[in-house]
Amino acid sequence: MLAKRIQPMVFQARRLYVELMFQVMGRALQAVSEVDEKVQNEARALPDGFLFEMMVMPNGSKLIVEHTGQGRFRYHDDQAPRPVDLSIQFKHIAHAFLVLSFQEKTSVAFANDRMLVDGDISYAVRMTRVLNRLESFILPKLIAERAVKEYPADLHLPEKLISAARIYLKVATNFVETVRA
Amino acid sequence: MTNKYYEFFCPVKVIAGKAALEHIPYELTGMAAKRPMIVTDKGVRAAGLLEPVIAACEESGLEITSIYDDVPPDSSTTVVRDIAGIYRQEKCDSIIAVGGGSAIDTGKAVNILVSEGGDDIAKYSGAGVLKHPLKPFFVVPTTAGTGSEVTSVAVITDEAKGVKLPFTSPFLLPNAAIIDPRMTLTLPPHITAATAMDAMTHATEAFTCMAKNPLSDAYATSAIKKISHSLLHVMDNPKDSDGRLDLAQASTMAGIAFSNSMVGLVHALGHATGAICHLPHGLCMSLYLPYVLEYNLETIRDPLGELLLYLEGPEVFAATPAGRRAEASISAIRKLRDALYKRCQLPRTLKETGKVTEDQLDHIAEMALDDGSIMFNPKEVTLEDARAVLRRAWA
Numbered sequence: 001m002l003a004k005r006i007q008p009m010v011f012q013a014r015r016l017y018v019e020l021m022f023q024v025m026g027r028a029l030q031a032v033s034e035v036d037e038k039v040q041n042e043a044r045a046l047p048d049g050f051l052f053e054m055m056v057m058p059n060g061s062k063l064i065v066e067h068t069g070q071g072r073f074r075y076h077d078d079q080a081p082r083p084v085d086l087s088i089q090f091k092h093i094a095h096a097f098l099v100l101s102f103q104e105k106t107s108v109a110f111a112n113d114r115m116l117v118d119g120d121i122s123y124a125v126r127m128t129r130v131l132n133r134l135e136s137f138i139l140p141k142l143i144a145e146r147a148v149k150e151y152p153a154d155l156h157l158p159e160k161l162i163s164a165a166r167i168y169l170k171v172a173t174n175f176v177e178t179v180r181a
Numbered sequence: 182m183t184n185k186y187y188e189f190f191c192p193v194k195v196i197a198g199k200a201a202l203e204h205i206p207y208e209l210t211g212m213a214a215k216r217p218m219i220v221t222d223k224g225v226r227a228a229g230l231l232e233p234v235i236a237a238c239e240e241s242g243l244e245i246t247s248i249y250d251d252v253p254p255d256s257s258t259t260v261v262r263d264i265a266g267i268y269r270q271e272k273c274d275s276i277i278a279v280g281g282g283s284a285i286d287t288g289k290a291v292n293i294l295v296s297e298g299g300d301d302i303a304k305y306s307g308a309g310v311l312k313h314p315l316k317p318f319f320v321v322p323t324t325a326g327t328g329s330e331v332t333s334v335a336v337i338t339d340e341a342k343g344v345k346l347p348f349t350s351p352f353l354l355p356n357a358a359i360i361d362p363r364m365t366l367t368l369p370p371h372i373t374a375a376t377a378m379d380a381m382t383h384a385t386e387a388f389t390c391m392a393k394n395p396l397s398d399a400y401a402t403s404a405i406k407k408i409s410h411s412l413l414h415v416m417d418n419p420k421d422s423d424g425r426l427d428l429a430q431a432s433t434m435a436g437i438a439f440s441n442s443m444v445g446l447v448h449a450l451g452h453a454t455g456a457i458c459h460l461p462h463g464l465c466m467s468l469y470l471p472y473v474l475e476y477n478l479e480t481i482r483d484p485l486g487e488l489l490l491y492l493e494g495p496e497v498f499a500a501t502p503a504g505r506r507a508e509a510s511i512s513a514i515r516k517l518r519d520a521l522y523k524r525c526q527l528p529r530t531l532k533e534t535g536k537v538t539e540d541q542l543d544h545i546a547e548m549a550l551d552d553g554s555i556m557f558n559p560k561e562v563t564l565e566d567a568r569a570v571l572r573r574a575w576a
C-alpha cells in the first residue's frame with residue numbers, strides 16, 4: 001500500500017494503459033484474422049472454439065479471443081464463455097506494460113521470464129507468431145522493429161485498418177511518455 | 182537502463198569425480214533416507230553399471246531395497262504407475278535413477294506419484310502444478326549428454342492417448358547428481374560422440390539464443406571448452422577416465438546452462454526429426470548444429486565469434502581477425518563432425534543417416550515450427566526458413 005501513496009498517478013495510468021491495450025489488441029486480432037492470410041494460416045492449426053487468454057497475474061486485466069474456425073478470431077473482451085485452452089500470464093503489471101508499450105518484444109519477454117504459459121506450448125508458439133505479425137501491422141515500421149524479431153517484408157493490409165489501429169497507438173504513445181517520466 | 186533481465190536457478194548438489202558413487206550412502210543418510218529404490222534400464226544393468234552403485238551402498242551398511250530395471254527408451258505413464266506401485270509395496274523412501282534421459286525422466290515422474298499420491302501421473306502434467314518438495318531423489322547419469330540431472334523437466338508418453346506429457350517444476354530437480362567416470366567408461370563410440378554433441382549443442386544454443394545471461398554463459402563456455410578438448414581424445418582412448426569425467430562434467434554444465442537459458446532451432450528441428458524419423462536425439466543435434474548456426478549467423482555474430490576461444494583455444498582465436506571468428510567457430514564445429522564421422526560414422530547430413538527421405542522434409546519443417554524451442558531462436562523462423570535449413574542439411 002505504501003507504493004500506492006508514493007506514485008498513485010503513474011500506477012493508475014499504467015493499469016489503464018494495459019487495459020486499453022488489451023482491448024486494442026483483442027479487436028485488432030479479430031480484424032487482422034479477417035484479412036491477413038498469414039495470420040489465418042497460423043490460426044487454422046488451432047482447434048475450433050479454442051480460447052486464448054492473455055492476462056496479468058494474479059487477477060488483473062485480461063484479453064480473451066476465440067478461434068472460431070478457418071483461421072478467424074473473435075474478440076471476447078475479458079469474459080471467457082468457458083475455461084480457456086491457453087493462457088499467457090504476465091507475472092506483474094509492470095512486465096505487461098513493458099510488452100504492451102513495445103519496450104520489450106514478446107519473444108524477449110518470454111526469454112526474460114516475464115510471463116508464463118499455461119497450456120500446450122505448441123499453441124503458445126503459434127500465438128506468439130500471430131502476436132508478432134499483429135504488432136507489425138499496428139505499429140509504424142520503426143517501432144515494430146523493436147517489438148518483433150523481424151519486420152515482415154510482405155504486409156498488405158487495407159490502409160484503413162492500419163490507420164485505425166494507429167490511432168490507438170497514438171494514445172498509447174502518449175501514455176508511455178506520461179508514465180515513463 | 183536496458184530491459185535486460187534474467188533468472189538463474191540450479192539447486193542441485195553436484196558430486197563429481199573419482200569415487201563419487203561412494204558418497205551416495207552419506208548423502209542418503211543426510212536426508213534420513215534408509216530404503217532407496219533404484220530406477221534403471223536393462224542396458225545399464227547388462228553393462229554392469231549397477232554393481233559399483235550397489236557395492237558402494239552396501240559397504241556402508243545401506244541396503245538397496247528395490248531395483249526396477251525395465252525402463253523403456255520412451256517411458257510411459259503405465260511404467261511410472263507400475264514403479265510407484267512397487268515403491269509403495271516395498272516401503273521405499275527415496276529414489277536413485279541410474280541411466281540416461283529416459284531412466285532419469287522416469288525417476289522424476291515416479292517421485293511425483295510417490296510423493297503426491299495417486300496413480301494418475303497425467304494429473305500433474307504442465308508447469309508449476311507441484312507445490313511441495315518431493316522425496317529424496319538422486320541421479321547417476323550413465324551417458325554424457327542430456328543434462329537431465331540438472332533440468333526441472335520430465336517427458337512421459339501417455340500411450341492410451343498417444344501424447345507426450347510434459348512436467349515442469351523446480352521440485353523435479355534431484356537433490357544431488359553423482360558424476361562418476363566409471364559410469365561412462367563403457368559407452369560405445371557412436372553414443373559417446375552423439376551424446377557429447379548433444380551437450381555441445383546445449384552449450385552453443387544456450388550461448389547464442391535469446392535467453393542467454395551472464396551466469397549461463399559461464400557454464401556454456403566451460404562446457405564447450407571441455408568438450409572441444411576431450412571428445413576426440415576420448416574417442417581414441419575410450420578407457421581414459423579423466424577424459425570421460427571431462428565429458429560428463431561438460432554435459433552437466435551444458436545442462437545447467439540450457440535449463441536456464443533455453444535452446445533454439447537446432448532443438449526444434451531435432452525434436453521434429455526424432456519424432457518423424459526415429460533418429461537418436463544427439464545425432465540430430467550434431468547434424469543440424471552448423472546449418473542452424475549459418476542460418477542465424479548475422480544475428481549471433483558476436484557471441485558465436487567469442488566461442489572460437491573455447492572451441493579452438495587462444496592461439497587460433499588470437500590469429501583470427503575479429504570479423505572472421507563467427508565463421509571460424511562454425512568451421513571448428515564442422516571439423517569436429519568430420520573427425521567424428523571418420524571415427525564412428527556419425528552422420529553429418531540427413532542423407533548420410535539413411536533413415537530420412539527427401540519427401541519428409543516438409544513434415545519435419547512444419548512440426549519444428551510448433552516446437553517450444555523455436556521461441557528462443559534469435560531469428561524468427563518462418564516455414565520457408567525451416568525448409569531452407571533442412572535442404573542445406575540434406576546432403
Ligand SMILES: [Fe+2]
Nearest residue numbers: 379383462466
Ligand atoms: Fe538436447
